[in-house]
Amino acid sequence: MRALSVFSVLIMVQPIPGIPYNKHAAKSIFGDIPDIKRESPGNLLSWIAAQSRRHISPIFQVWLGPLTKPTVVIADFQEGQNILLRRKELDRSSFMSNVLSGEAKSFHITLKTGPQWKAQRRLLQDLKTPAFLHRVAAPNIYKTALDAVLDFGFVDAAPMRALIPEVELLVSMSAANVMAEQNSQHDSDRCIQGRMDRRNLEIPILQASERSKTQFRAVDNEEKHVKSTIDLMVRRLNSVMEKEGHLLPDWIETMRAEFIADDQAVQQRLFDSIRTFHIAASSEGRLPTHSEICDANIPYLDAVIEEMPRLDHTATSQDRECKEDTVILGHVIPKGTTVIVPYKGPSYTEPGYEIEERLRSPSSRKQPPILPDRWLVRDEKGNDEYNASAGPTLPFGLRLRGCFNRKLAYLEMKLLITLLIWSFEFQKCPENLSSYGGITTLTRKPVQCYERLKIR
Structure with a gap:
């Protein structure tokens, strides 16, 4: 001891x-x-x-x-x-x-x-660099900013959200209840809904088409075509190889x-x-x-x-x-x-x-x-x-x-x-x-x- x-x-x-x-x-x-x-x-x-x-x-x-x-x-x-x-x-x-x-x-x-x-x-x-931050990072952050706010109301970490009682109501409904809700609609409702469904399909197709055209037009401009960190690093690596392996000069x-x-x-x-x-x-x-x-x-x-x-x-x-x-x-x-x-x-x-x-x-x-x-x-x-x-x-x-x-x-x-x-x-x-x-x-x-x- x-x-x-x-x-x-x-x-x-x-x-x-x-x-x-x-x-x-x-x-x-x-x-x-x-x-x-x-x-x-x-x-x-x-x-x-x-x-x-x-x-x-x-x-x-x-x-x-x-x-x-x-x-x-x-x-x-x-x-x-x-x-x-x-x-x-x-x-x-x-x-x-x-x-x-x-x-x-x-x-x-x-x-x-x-x-x-x-x-x-x-x-x-x-x-x-400002070019990467403004052209690559900023657009992606911008697109997801409001999605992050919606996340506050829909993720599992928020048990007080209003979505829960609505989901519970749907789960508790039987098939008969659902059919009754559908059958209660007026004939005009079905006509309007069909037109809306078609319109909702047309809009995303047109938007996707416009996005594709814009991207193809921008292909010749490599610097603006960069969409992610990996894109940037691969393009820079190609440039480095063309310069016989020398690293690019420092950026502020x-x-x-x-x-x-x-x-x-x-x-x-x-x-x-x-x-x-x-x-x-x-x-x-x-x-x-x-x-x-x-x-x-x-x-x-x-x-x-x-x-x-x-x-x-x-x-x-x-x-x-x-x-x-x-x-x-x-x-x-x-x-x-x-x-x-x-x-x-x-x-x-x-x-x-x-x-x-x-x-x-x-x-x-x-x-x-x-x-x-x-x-x-x-x-x-x-x-x-x-x-x-x-x-x-x-x-x-x-x-x-x-x-x-x-x-x-x-x-x-x-x-x-x-x-x-x-x-x-x-x-x-x-x-x-x-x-x-x-x-x-x-x-x-x-x-x-x-x-x-x-x-x-």
């Missing part, structure tokens, strides 16, 4: 001196895992935010697995931004590489920064509407801003086209798009690994230590901590609920301008290791929000169906995602 106790002490990983931690976790082979499962099951991000408040510190350490090294958490926006932007002694962590390598061993997100990472990322470089990667539904003033201002800009579509009684939306410059729409991921936390955090001993907020962090920068908690969605001047210039302010105005500044004419760096947010990371397709994400949100706000009024849901809670997996997923829609 004595030998077992000595062995347990030897295998325990010691905490980093001077950085707050849970004393009992440092003495347990399971670290902080039991506390996470008990206090915040399925929601690691909320637990980490609570630890910062518990230790009253912007820096602390946790043990996220049995017999693992401590992980350092930086719960401060300014310091986190500095780590992601300027600290070359930190790189992609081995922890995240191990999580993702099973499904995507050679994908650039799992690789350390270097020649192989650059080569893998270069394979996808064309997918973030979940919306939650509860925030809008819960603040009707924000929603109304957003609706007015969109309608005011798209005057032609409004006067013609139609939806704006995907090209009109892509080209639109609506500062308040851009501000709402920036504010939603700040509050939603779909990406829960960024992780880095120290390539050498380094100093963060006055503490020496050993080589090989994983550093996590969470996107929720102090200095993001609640007041931050004052930090001594000798360590860093203090930066903290109270964070209100959804406030798109934080992203707007006035120009010399007094008009609103969108400023993407005005508020505390890091939903896509920063610099080289930031999200590769962030432009696609912004474009998707711009199209979806424009079409949804144009077509529907988002009304506040009952409290039992309106929760901001989430479950942390690879990303953070909402526990509830119900919307109460009213056609405008």
